[in-house]
Amino acid sequence: MANFDLLESDDDSRETSVDRRTVMKALGVGAVASAGFAGTASAHEAIGKPAFYGTEKLSVCVSGNSGVLMARETEDGYDVGFVVGPNELEPYPDGKPRYSGNYTLSVADDDVPDGQIIGVQIAGTRWVNPNEVAQDALAAEREQLDSTHPRPEGLSVGQDDGLPCEGPPAAAPDVPLLNYALTLEHLEYAFYRDGLMAFSDDELMNADALSGFGATIRTAVPGYLATVRDHEKAHVDALTATIESLGGDPVAEGSYEFGYTTASEFFAVAQALENTGVAAYAGAAPQIVDNGLLTVAAGIHSVEARHASFLNVVNGDQPFPDAVDEAKSIDEVLGIAGGFVTSEVDPSVYELREYRPVHDRKRPDDTSDLDVLNYALTLEHLENAFYRDGIAEFSDSELRDADVLHQFDDGLRDLVPGYLRTVGDHEAAHVSAISDTIEALGGTPVEEATYDFGYETPSEFFGVAKALENTGVAAYAGAAPTVANDDVFNAAIGIHSVEARHAGFLNKLNGDSPFPDAVDEPKTMSEVGSIAAQFIVEE
Known part of the structure; x- marks a missing residue:
């Protein structure tokens, strides 16, 4: 079962795992208090404590025909990339759209020395923010990202029916x-x-x-x-x-x-x-x-x-x-x-x-x-x-x-x-x-x-x-x-x-x-x- 691999947070040394159903609920409907953050479906940015601290791997289950935009803050701005499909998300973002549903996104801190992963945008409407310090950056750059990196042509926004994605999660690329x-x-x-x-x-x-x-x-x-x-x-x-x-x-x-x-x-x-x-x-x-x-x-x-x-x-x-x-x-x-x-x-x-x-x-x-x-x-x-x-x-x-x-x-x-x-x-x-x-x-x-x-x-x-x-x-x-x-x-x-x-x-x-x-x-x-x-x- 796909999950968010969470490491210890500032106020809780426990390791936490959130399964795919909970992930979809968090992205589509609201709060996941046990994971350490709360959010609303209408907001672009998550509000409250961040869910991720030093996460090495972020698995996202995307329901329906949704586009996933991942943004990474760098010295020169933002590297972004799309992924389409109902499986795990795994690209190293390089600014080029990716059109596959079989990816796992690596967000190890030492992969991004000049910036931090600032968010995963589901269908251009919802953000999951893995880094508290990026909250302001998300809000400031949201419109720019939406305008400069539109979803691939013909991509429709999938409807979240509250059910987990069909099929097993994609295995790691190796x-x-x-x-x-x-x-x-x-x-x-x-x-x-x-x-x-x-x-x-x-x-x-x-x-x-x-x-x-x-x-x-x-x-x-x-x-x-x-x-x-x-x-x-x-x-x-x-x-x-x-x-x-x-x-x-x-x-x-x-x-x-x-x-x-x-x-x-x-x-x-x-x-x-x-x-x-x-x-x-x-x-x-x-x-x-x-x-x-x-x-x-x-x-x-x-x-x-x-x-x-x-x-x-x-x-x-x-x-x-x-x-x-x-x-x-x-x-x-x-x-x-x-x-x-x-x-x-x-x-x-x-x-x-x-x-x-x-x-x-x-x-x-x-x-x-x-x-x-x-x-x-x-x-x-x-x-x-x-x-x-x-x-x-x-x-x-x-x-x-x-x-x-x-x-x-x-x-x-x-x-x-x-x-x-x-x-x-x-x-x-x-x-x-x-x-x-x-x-x-x-x-x-x-x-x-x-x-x-x-x-x-x-x-x-x-x-x-x-x-x-x-x-x-x-x-x-x-x-x-x-x-x-x-x-x-x-x-x-x-x-x-x-x-x-x-x-x-x-x-x-x-x-x-x-x-x-x-x-x-x-x-x-x-x-x-x-x-x-x-x-x-x-x-």
Whole structure:
């Protein structure tokens, strides 16, 4: 049921919820004393105490064919926009009329630093005023708004019959994307759950695909696959709960046919699913509206990349094949997933609204994109210098025979120097790409500093490498949601997962889990700056 989400007021710390019938009564007939304000149907402005204090979301149920005019006070005047229809109201007002009934209006105070939401006008005749200080502004500007922003042509004023609007309220705009992610997580969880029941630990450890590995890798595989299964289950549970909290209906688990008959085939399908998951999150993330959801999605995205890196190794492939992971569209990913799904799928659950709120990745008081890019460049310079200098300092045989690698067989140790050079090449590519982007946007790239990484032995070198890569994962997860430019964001999310692939591999070399958590935690620019500063001796 749609409601006004009210936070505490000056004189009452209780949280209040007003259902849709009460909302319509308040808009059409008069007082709602329990909500803290009273009004009259004939007046344009609400009279008395305001109903909203720091409200993050305002849901309005509009009865009949009514026009809703939302006005936001800014330094330059008022941003306004119309919405037509009987559902929730959700546009970010930008002065352009909107013609859809499926919106939720965000009125978080930090979205409007230069002014406050001053009202919602129903059919041009009634105002609900969320801010007491705007009372005078409403009265003063009412005529101007009515004359300069008339209702769309042909729009009639709906009659309020006192009944609640028909049908369920519209879900939040990110629900289709969350259901898309949930579809993939259902598939992955069912795959691991059923596969780990189909094969014993001995069958997994003795799979032909693992014949080139020693006992350390082979005996670890069943436990790591169980951890991956648990991660996918955690993703399913978290996405399901989030969708429900946003007013949506979570998609259910389907029926699947994965086509494997041997443990080696099971490993191959796992590799394909995890790499597809990386591309799926990279493709969907730029479309997410809510910044809080974006941060969590980035944390899942990098965990999928850690899974993929490990499964690439298990299948004899490069753990991190590219310097920037490619994204896939929703249609591309659903086409791949459809090869495993045998049950009926309703594609409408993934359809995005024609008119969607603009993402809130950039707040007005945020760091600029150029500053974020130079922040990323600072980290990439550090990583590039680390690998360049370390690989030059230690021979392949010294790296291969490092004490920390003694647990691994010769086959894996032989691969390590080459893999480290690939990581170094990736970091150099990131430096070049970010520098070029900064210059293209009119900025000046920061230069490489002088560093002291503190290692003396190859094993210590591996330890610092692990720390740097995991910090990189957290840094990109924390910074990506504040990048406004879509092209820059797309590149950043693609680098983010590559850093996670590096981190997963280096965790394993250091005797740790490649994927210690179901969701990677972000770090702020300040936190990452403090970590990086430990290695910088001269800027």
